[in-house]
Amino acid sequence: SFELSQPPSVSVSPGQTASITCSGDKLWNKYICWYQQKPGLSPLLVIYQDSKRPSGIPERFSGSNSGTTATLTISGTQAMDEADYYCQAWDYNSEVNTAMVFGGGTKLTVL
Amino acid sequence: EVQLVESGGGLVQPGGSLRLTCEASGFTFDDYAMYWVRQAPGKGLEWVSGISWDSGITGYADSVKGRFTVSRDNAKNSLSLEMNSLRVEDTALYYCTRDGRGSYCGSVSCPSYIDYWGQGTLVTVSS
Numbered sequence: 001s002f003e004l005s006q007p008p009s010v011s012v013s014p015g016q017t018a019s020i021t022c023s024g025d026k027l028w029n030k031y032i033c034w035y036q037q038k039p040g041l042s043p044l045l046v047i048y049q050d051s052k053r054p055s056g057i058p059e060r061f062s063g064s065n066s067g068t069t070a071t072l073t074i075s076g077t078q079a080m081d082e083a084d085y086y087c088q089a090w091d092y093n094s095e096v097n098t099a100m101v102f103g104g105g106t107k108l109t110v111l
Numbered sequence: 112e113v114q115l116v117e118s119g120g121g122l123v124q125p126g127g128s129l130r131l132t133c134e135a136s137g138f139t140f141d142d143y144a145m146y147w148v149r150q151a152p153g154k155g156l157e158w159v160s161g162i163s164w165d166s167g168i169t170g171y172a173d174s175v176k177g178r179f180t181v182s183r184d185n186a187k188n189s190l191s192l193e194m195n196s197l198r199v200e201d202t203a204l205y206y207c208t209r210d211g212r213g214s215y216c217g218s219v220s221c222p223s224y225i226d227y228w229g230q231g232t233l234v235t236v237s238s
Contacts, residue, residue: 100158
């Protein structure tokens, strides 16, 4: 079955650039989006359709999809960006119906 | 302001049933596909089920197929998830979510995403 793989953790110093990867089969055929989740809160969409930012999301958040790996990049990382990040795409499930698939999540630590 | 408010969670024994409900407001409910996403304690996100705006298309994760049923009542701006034969591994916070584009995905090239999440309702399956 289709899976999205993310590193369990990424560390970055304040002001530096953080990159979180999401890999899976045939990503060239899929759109990737990214969600941020802080402790005790519901997830928040930060990137959709590979590289688009929803209204209200800071410009330091950007996304890309090379076809084999999708990347969420946070430029000038701030302490408030410390959170779990999940990538998401669509694939077929065992019944050949479409199903939403999430990556396992990456804990971003800003230290 | 878009609001999604879940209810119906609680403690249930293995093999039992629960019905979750999501009350939607702040948008035209029948313009949007809706999804249920869950998160086990300390774990990641897992898509559970989805339904198109007109209930014409429904989808389920393999882990819940045959046990869970999603439905909606557009007249009441309400989304539901009927959960039967519950297992310990169904223990999770269940989120009601909205499709950002409106349409239910029909292909793997689908550009859909979730633009709004509720606060979640906790389901605990334990003896």
